[in-house]
Amino acid sequence: MNYKAYNDKFTLSGKYHDAFQGCIRIVPFITNASQSIYDKTCGVIGVTGEFFRLWQGSEEFVQNVNQDVVEPVKIYLKEKMDVDSISKIEPIVSDIMNINDSFNVVDTSFFKYVPVATSSEQGKRLNQKFQRGQRRIAEYIYSMVGADLQTKEHSFKESDNLFCRIIHEALENKAIPLSRTKDNSVEYYILPQIKEQFNRDFIWLLKHRNNVTVRYIPLLLHFYACFSMMQIIPRLDFKNQELWKTDEPLVYYYMLASEHATARSEAVLQGWSQYMKEDDLDLIFGRIQCLDILNILLDGPVGLYSDLLARLAQQDNFKEEKDALEELLAKYQTQKREALDSRQNAKNSLAKELVDPHIDSYEEFVRKLYYLCTNNHPAEYKTRFRRSLLDLMRVKLLENRRGYWVLTLDDEMLLFMIALVTKERRVKIDEMYRKFADYGICFNMATRSLIEKYLLKLNLLDRKSDSGEAQYVKVFL
Template sequence: MVYQLDFDRITKFIEKNGKYTFRRRSVTSILPLPTREPERAKFERGFSSITGGVIRKVYGKNIVINTSDESIEAILANGKFSDESDKAFFENYLKEQIKELHLGKVTNLNELERIPLTENTDERKGEIDLIHFFFDTFIRNDEERLREILKKQDDANLLSEIMALTVATASLKNNNKASYGSPFPQLKEQFLKDFENLARNPSFLVDNISLLFVHYTFAAMSQLILQMNKGTRFSQHELLPVYYILQWEKAAKWRDSYKQGNKLLMGEMDGFFAHEHALNILGMNTFSNESNQFYHDIYCMLREAGTEAEQDYIKSIYKWLKEVYQVKTNIDVEEYSEEKTLEMAFDDLIHAVRKGISNEINSRYLKAFKEIISKFFRKHGGSLGTILALSQEHLLMLVAVSITEERIELKQLWKELENRGVWLDHHSKEEVVKVLDKLNYLEKKSDSGDAQYVKYIL
């Protein structure tokens, strides 16, 4: 077995009209963030469009649906009406129901999968990418488990069946091939358990399913950003702290939510697009056909193959940098020496790639991430800028899914939140206690308050 980069394959990947292009998503995809501004999702219906698309994909249906006037006309043509006034009344009723779907408003889960994507065809691409990311990260290979949970919630009625007929499938077929990997198996299992737990209360599930989906989307993206920058020390089973504040709290520089929240993520996102390109280069090699391999995956594979294999691969990275990348981009690169380790080779490749990527690409890539924060997690911290924050609704949803028994100890709640990617400092924890106490979800077993429990909410 030869252990080196596949130069011919990489050349086909990077060349476009004789020029070097910083492409991505050939063998590895990391984040669902577009670099073309028109494709950025604006979340005009909150996250419900993405949630609806995910549910359709769970059932193997087309992601894109159409709720145009033509689909209504098809229903009316097959209907029987006593006179034109009855027909007009029913037509207006259908249009009003579709308008509610366009606003992301649903009253039961059966309606959820009929929420269409945005009408803007460019922005729709950004929504579709988010759907693939969520599905691959949290659901793929467990579709039946989700379908069983949803089946128990089946509350279809005659109106629902009629509304289903107004939804015509579009030409874009469901993508059955995985676009992304599932890098955090424990986070995935946590989501599946939370979804199952939430389904114990159907009305609560309907009201909070999109909030649950956007929470896990952002948690996965945040962890990917932090872990990817650790290179070969990427951990699939250990979540790194990301601190939040509560929306009604006052932000301050000394708070963990300032230093280890949005500020941390923005710093880690600086030049992050280089990983998107570099990992595709590294993944085009002579010894593996697997997709979505990160630095640690390649590292482990080569360690298993032996020292000679690892050294051959290291040499090929520097050979490619010197003979291909530098020649085509005129960017100076590091040269090979016997002291170079695999981690150093990865770092040198990333550094070289980072110097070649334009500010425009980096900026548009970052803006797509900021859009999610701004829409769902942003607290304006004045001179401190954006602070990651949880609304009371978001907090209570997380508390609800964290308790599967009659009650849990308060100190266990903090661990449960961290298992879902949320860290709170001491001051935020005090605010959580105040909220739970006010809503009568807190149970004290002693006057000293040492033994405190959070009651089951669902």
């Protein structure tokens, strides 16, 4: 056990420091939520731009189209064209690349030039908070990128369009190399199955026509950020060991954005709130801190509870570690309570009863540490982490209907998800619904009926016979 590493992380200037994610990073949120904001006012395009900069290695982005695109193109063309020809091309470049005073992504290779979202109506400090929030989400999604996506084989396809190639080469000539190296980049823990699934789906989407990838990559990235959060956060609960298995995703009921929610809807009873109860979301900080301490002690990151307990089971020196572990529990309890007691809202943060640090096994140590972390919990952190998660989800997939949080798919996301789960192959409708479960998505019969009516309306649902006994879906992006 690396007790020195624990003391180093939880001591600052000789005093107790309430460290968070010092060893294993699980969520792209910070304790001071006001310094990092990401919500639906940002959209999904800014995160996509930052993700591509991390993936492809650049820090250059387009803030002003005329200055950052038109001028580089003019410089690039000076050696290839005469002045009159360039003057004719200049307004075309400006018209195509400028949409509502924003950089228009007409080619996949242009994503890395998209800046994180800001607003001219917001102050500089608030804009910086929005930028930091989007960058954290982008770093979280980038942590899903595996070795296959790092190869040139699966990189984006350069457009055959002469116009796009000119823009691409002009911007590449002034691109700034990425200063963030692999050693200092932020990496989050992603469930192995989610990471594998993301790489498979991302590679599949990259093989499409350029205009398809431009349209749907932002949706894919946002969905996976939410999907990953929805899969890992319920598994932070040490008491609910039934959720520890990660070979199959947790399934939530969704509804269509056009549907009405009632108190008895499956989307209300077995949707978001099935695994994301408010009381559980209030414990995100404490649960992650417990995991962080265990990973620090084991020179991690090792993983979640199943991985940690498996590692501890391999050690046969509990008797030698027993006294030190009991001392750590007592020390953590004392220092944490003293730190919280100095806060004005300490009454809402401290456990009513003290924990006896005596332990007889590694598992008992984990159980008591979990209790201390989750029951001696800064009160203000409860709402901060819950709010940060809700802000992320509400960008696209989560809505509040009559006081109920429900997961929803709008028409665009529905068609994209159908194409994604079926990989655009002609499949039976029942098989399509089974494939949705691989993405943690389930629909009740009423929602299924609405989906099928919508697909029929778009001529995307084939019936083998008039009776409709066998129906096939065919959705192409």
